[in-house]
Structures are given as structure tokens and as C-alpha cells.
Amino acid sequence: MGVLRNITAGNPRALVKPVAYTTLANLAGVLPFALLVEAARLVYEPFANPALALDTARLWWICALMGVSLLLLYVLEIPAYRSQFRNAYSAAADGRSRLAEHLRKLPLGYLNKRDPGDLANMMMGDFTMLEHGISHLVPQMIGALVMPVLALAGLSLLDWRMALSLFAALPLAIALVLLTSGFQRRLGAGHMGAKIEAGNRLQEYLNGIRVIKAYNLTGERFTKLERSFKDLMRHSIRIEGMLGPIVLSAVAFVRSGLTLMIIVGVHLLLGGRLDIVTFVSFLIVGSRIFDPLTSALAGYAEFRYYEQAGERILKLLKEPVMTGERQPPDRHDIELRGVTFGYRQQAVLKDVSLAVPVGSFTALVGPSGSGKSTVLRLIARFYDPDAGEVLLGGDNVRSMEPEALLRKVSMVFQDVYLFQDTIANNIRFGRGDATMEEIVEAARQACCHDFIRKLPNGYDTLVGEGGSTLSGGEKQRISIARAMLKNAPIVLLDEATASLDPENEASIQQAIDRLVQGRTVIAIAHRLKTVRGADNIAVLSEGRIVEQGRHDDLLAAGGLYKRMWELQRQASGWKISS
Numbered sequence: 001m002g003v004l005r006n007i008t009a010g011n012p013r014a015l016v017k018p019v020a021y022t023t024l025a026n027l028a029g030v031l032p033f034a035l036l037v038e039a040a041r042l043v044y045e046p047f048a049n050p051a052l053a054l055d056t057a058r059l060w061w062i063c064a065l066m067g068v069s070l071l072l073l074y075v076l077e078i079p080a081y082r083s084q085f086r087n088a089y090s091a092a093a094d095g096r097s098r099l100a101e102h103l104r105k106l107p108l109g110y111l112n113k114r115d116p117g118d119l120a121n122m123m124m125g126d127f128t129m130l131e132h133g134i135s136h137l138v139p140q141m142i143g144a145l146v147m148p149v150l151a152l153a154g155l156s157l158l159d160w161r162m163a164l165s166l167f168a169a170l171p172l173a174i175a176l177v178l179l180t181s182g183f184q185r186r187l188g189a190g191h192m193g194a195k196i197e198a199g200n201r202l203q204e205y206l207n208g209i210r211v212i213k214a215y216n217l218t219g220e221r222f223t224k225l226e227r228s229f230k231d232l233m234r235h236s237i238r239i240e241g242m243l244g245p246i247v248l249s250a251v252a253f254v255r256s257g258l259t260l261m262i263i264v265g266v267h268l269l270l271g272g273r274l275d276i277v278t279f280v281s282f283l284i285v286g287s288r289i290f291d292p293l294t295s296a297l298a299g300y301a302e303f304r305y306y307e308q309a310g311e312r313i314l315k316l317l318k319e320p321v322m323t324g325e326r327q328p329p330d331r332h333d334i335e336l337r338g339v340t341f342g343y344r345q346q347a348v349l350k351d352v353s354l355a356v357p358v359g360s361f362t363a364l365v366g367p368s369g370s371g372k373s374t375v376l377r378l379i380a381r382f383y384d385p386d387a388g389e390v391l392l393g394g395d396n397v398r399s400m401e402p403e404a405l406l407r408k409v410s411m412v413f414q415d416v417y418l419f420q421d422t423i424a425n426n427i428r429f430g431r432g433d434a435t436m437e438e439i440v441e442a443a444r445q446a447c448c449h450d451f452i453r454k455l456p457n458g459y460d461t462l463v464g465e466g467g468s469t470l471s472g473g474e475k476q477r478i479s480i481a482r483a484m485l486k487n488a489p490i491v492l493l494d495e496a497t498a499s500l501d502p503e504n505e506a507s508i509q510q511a512i513d514r515l516v517q518g519r520t521v522i523a524i525a526h527r528l529k530t531v532r533g534a535d536n537i538a539v540l541s542e543g544r545i546v547e548q549g550r551h552d553d554l555l556a557a558g559g560l561y562k563r564m565w566e567l568q569r570q571a572s573g574w575k576i577s578s
């Protein structure tokens with residue numbers, strides 16, 4: 001049962017109909033053999049005993065029944081075929097959606113550890129294997145057992161010695177396949193690993209092609225990719241080269257039964273202990289009976305391989321998702337209390353405490369890598385802290401349903417991702433049911449309406465995957481428009497570091513000023529002059545808040561903030577007016 005669960009990614013019911021119909025079709029497939037045996041007997045009888053006349057009426061009946069059995073086969077094969085494909089594709093589609101939904105609920109920490117190429121390969125490649133497993137392999141393998149079992153039972157009634165010799169080598173073939181099962185699995189796992197690695201290297205190569213070109217890294221990156229392709233080739237040759245002899249030996253064992261049966265038959269015939277009709281009947285049935293079984297044996301290795309794909313999917317589906325059922329409260333003050341957190345072993349935030357009252361503007365400043373973005377990620381509950389707690393309205397966010405919490409938060413990050421869709425739909429991600437008027441209004445507020453209007457198809461213009469056809473400033477304003485539309489009470493903001501032209505910078509500042517009005521805001525600021533008016537400025541250094549307060553107080557304190565301020569002032573020639 002476990003293997004059937006694996007090959008259907010946890011949905012073995014998908015196999016019920018395809019297996020049932022294929023088995024019935026195989027049963028119907030036995031009928032023509034039985035009729036052939038009877039026809040052979042009828043035709044032979046007048047030869048063996050000239051006193052008997054050919055029973056033509058019975059022969060006609062057999063012809064008619066043959067026609068009926070072929071019709072029955074046809075009638076059963078249609079639903080078998082339909083249910084195989086329908087169930088295979090719908091099980092894969094359901095499985096893909098289930099996995100996509102699960103991925104969304106997993107902590108980001110888990111997803112960061114995995115290669116995105118690996119996950120994409122799982123979504124497409126692994127499920128394609130399961131489709132093939134459900135539509136072809138499993139029904140064929142189970143159905144293939146029907147004919148030999150029935151034949152063994154039927155033929156044993158005719159002559160048990162002949163039946164025994166025909167099937168004598170079958171247990172050997174099955175034992176060979178089952179005994180080498182572990183080895184087949186290991187070969188399969190090696191091949192699958194090499195395939196995933198090659199997929200990952202290819203994805204890395206394609207994603208980084210611009211950098212590779214710019215820095216002329218063709219040699220080094222390409223070697224990695226080439227090495228993974230060669231490794232895949234080695235595994236492919238190994239798996240085919242080693243599985244081939246196993247399968248061929250099993251098939252040879254099965255077929256050797258036929259030879260043994262002929263030897264035994266001739267021996268019995270010569271000894272007068274077997275009549276010719278029975279011998280001919282065994283020859284007719286024996287020559288075809290193993291056809292489905294040999295293809296099932298050949299399919300077994302493939303089955304084990306596909307099963308591993310399903311196992312990988314089930315393992316990922318078992319990864320614990322972020323828990324929490326409570327709905328976030330209507331109070332929107334935020335507090336970090338003694339928060340310690342690390343992406344891996346090393347702590348990135350150490351005992352951080354910060355209070356953000358409702359409607360206030362808090363700025364996070366500090367050197368690169370000091371942990372500013374991490375604070376925002378913990379508030380949005382992309383991760384849970386290792387120690388301490390993050391509170392919203394006095395409640396620990398750990399107990400809240402992650403999606404409900406995210407409805408309270410708008411995020412404007414530096415690396416804006418735009419989907420391959422129209423501009424309007426990209427803004428609509430802020431709120432799925434927004435009308436076109438609301439989208440345009442949000443775009444106006446976020447200072448994007450003018451540039452969108454100038455695009456060839458306005459709001460219906462398609463943007464490239466990842467938003468590659470828009471400038472950095474434009475993308476950021478689109479993400480502000482999304483946040484405007486979402487209209488959430490909390491805004492998490494990561495100011496762009498990339499230097500923008502003054503016009504773009506002014507537009508973005510204006511858009512942000514509108515977005516933050518009347519909301520609880522936590523903003524990462526790289527240019528300190530933009531946060532002089534903040535209610536609170538928290539200065540982070542190496543994962544700790546080393547000082548906090550208003551701009552003037554921090555300047556007066558003469559600490560890290562003052563030094564950063566002086567540095568930026570000198571670099572850009574501002575004058576301190578306060």
C-alpha cells in the first residue's frame with residue numbers, strides 16, 4: 001500500500017478505477033484464448049476419430065462468441081483508457097495545487113534551504129512521472145497478473161504437469177526482480193539526484209546569464225554546468241546498463257517456461273500420456289500468455305523510479321507548516337520583546353526589544369548586514385524568532401494565522417517582483433476584488449499613473465517576468481500602488497538603496513509619504529535625511545539595537561547614529577539645519 005501511496009503522491013484512490021477497468025479488460029482478454037482452445041479441440045476431433053463429424057454449429061457459436069468477446073474487450077478498454085488518463089491528470093493537477101499551497105505555508109527558512117530549481121523540477125517533472133505511473137504502469141502491472149493467474153488455474157484443469165512446467169520459472173523471474181529491488185532503488189536515487197543537480201545548475205546558469213556575460217565568467221560557470229550534465233549522462237548509462245540485464249534475465253526466465261513446457265509436452269506425447277489437442281492448446285496459450293507479464297517486469301524498474309518521485313513529494317508535504325489559528329487583534333501597536341533569531345546557527349538578531357506605538361513612524365538604521373530586514377521579516381512572520389516574542393496589539397504573532405496577519409501588513413521591499421501579467425493585474429495583487437477605478441486611484445497616489453498612461457497599452461501593458469521591462473524606480477512605485485490598494489494598517493518599508501535620478505526619487509518619496517499617512521510604519525532607511533522626522537529611530541549594529549530615540553536626541557548622544565549622519569553629510573554635502 002505504501003508504494004501505491006507514493007506513486008500517487010498520497011492519493012491511491014486515483015488508481016481504483018484505472019486498475020479495476022484494466023483488470024476487467026485483461027479478464028476479457030482471456031476469453032478469446034479459451035475459445036481458441038475449444039476451436040482447436042473441435043477441429044482436431046474429426047481427424048483423430050474419423051467416425052466423428054465436424055461440429056460446425058458449435059464452431060459457428062465459437063465464432064459468434066469470439067466476436068462478442070472482442071466487442072466486450074473494446075467496451076471495457078474505452079473506460080479503462082479514459083479513467084487512466086482522466087485520473088492521472090487530475091491526480092497530478094490536484095497534487096500540484098496541494099504542493100503549491102503547502103509551499104506557500106512553509107516557513108521561508110525551509111524554502112531558503114532548498115534550490116528553487118529543485119522545487120520547480122518537483123512540480124513539473126516529478127508529477128509528470130506520477131501521471132505516467134497512474135495512467136500506464138500501475139494498471140498495466142496489476143492487470144498483467146490477471147491473465148497468467150487465470151491461465152494457470154484453467155490450464156491446470158487441462159493438464160497440471162504441462163501447467164506446472166509452463167509456470168515453473170515464473171517465481172524465479174519474480175524473485176530476481178524483487179531481490180534486486182533495493183539495488184534498483186539505489187540506482188534510481190543516484191540518477192534522480194544527478195538529474196536534480198543538473199536542473200539546478202541549469203537554472204543557476206540561466207538566472208545568472210547577465211552576470212556571467214558581464215564578468216566573463218563563461219569558463220567557470222559553464223564547467224559546473226557541463227560537469228553536472230556529464231554526471232547525469234554517467235548515471236543514465238549506469239541505470240540503463242545495469243537494469244537492462246536484470247530485466248532481460250527475468251524475461252528470459254519467464255520465457256524459458258515455454259521451452260520447458262514444449263520439452264515436457266513432447267516427452268508426454270511420445271509416452272502416450274498427453275493427447276495432441278491438449279498439447280496444441282498449451283502451445284496456443286503459452287505463446288501469448290506471458291506478453292503482458294514481460295512488459296510488466298520491464299516496467300517494474302520504471303515503477304520503482306517513479307515511486308521515488310512520489311516519495312520526494314510526500315516528504316515535502318509532511319514538512320510542518322507555520323501554525324497559528326488566532327485572528328490578529330484590531331490594535332496595531334507592535335512590540336519586539338527580547339528577540340533573538342538566526343537564519344542558521346549564528347544569531348543575526350540578539351535580544352532585540354523595540355516598541356512601535358499605533359500610528360507612529362519608526363525608522364531602522366544601521367550598517368549593512370546589521371539585521372534591519374530581518375526585523376521586518378519577523379514582524380511579518382516570515383520566520384518565528386528563536387527566543388523572545390513579537391507582539392501585535394499585545395498578542396504573540398506566533399499564535400496568529402499567518403495569512404490573517406499578512407492581511408494587516410503592507411510591504412514595500414527593495415526587490416520588487418512583478419508577475420508576467422498586465423500592470424493593472426500586478427497592482428491588483430494588493431487586493432483581488434479591486435475595481436479598475438480603485439487601481440487607477442492607487443496608481444495616482446503612488447505617482448505611477450503618468451508613466452503607466454504613456455506605456456503602449458496603458459494599464460493593460462504586459463510586464464516581463466520579474467518586471468524586467470520597467471525601471472527600478474517604476475517597479476518600486478508599482479509596489480507602493482499595491483500597498484495603497486491593500487490599505488493595511490501596518491506598513492513595512494525598505495527604502496531603495498539604488499541611486500535613483502532626482503525626479504524618480506522625489507516621486508517615490510511623495511508616494512511613500514502618502515502611503516504611510518495614518519498608519520503604523522516601520523521603515524528601513526539608508527539615507528538618514530529621509531527619517532529625520534521619525535517618531536523613533538532604532539540604530540542596529542551587529543544584531544543589537546545600540547541606541548534609539550528621535551533624530552536630535554541621537555545626534556546629541558554622539559554615538560553610532562551621529563557618526564553615520566556625519567559620514568552621509570560629508571559624502572553628499574548636506575548642511576545640518578537642526
Ligand SMILES: Nc1ncnc2c1ncn2[C@@H]1O[C@H](COP(=O)(O)OP(=O)(O)OP(=O)(O)O)[C@@H](O)[C@H]1O
Pocket residue numbers: 112343344348366367368369370371372373374375
Ligand atoms: N535568508 C537568509 N539566510 C541566511 N542568512 C541571511 C539571510 N538573510 C539575511 N541573512 C544574513 O543575516 C544578516 C542580517 O541580514 P539583514 O538582511 O537583516 O541585514 P540588513 O541590515 O537589512 O542589511 P542591508 O542593509 O544590507 O539590507 C546578514 O549577515 C545576512 O547575510
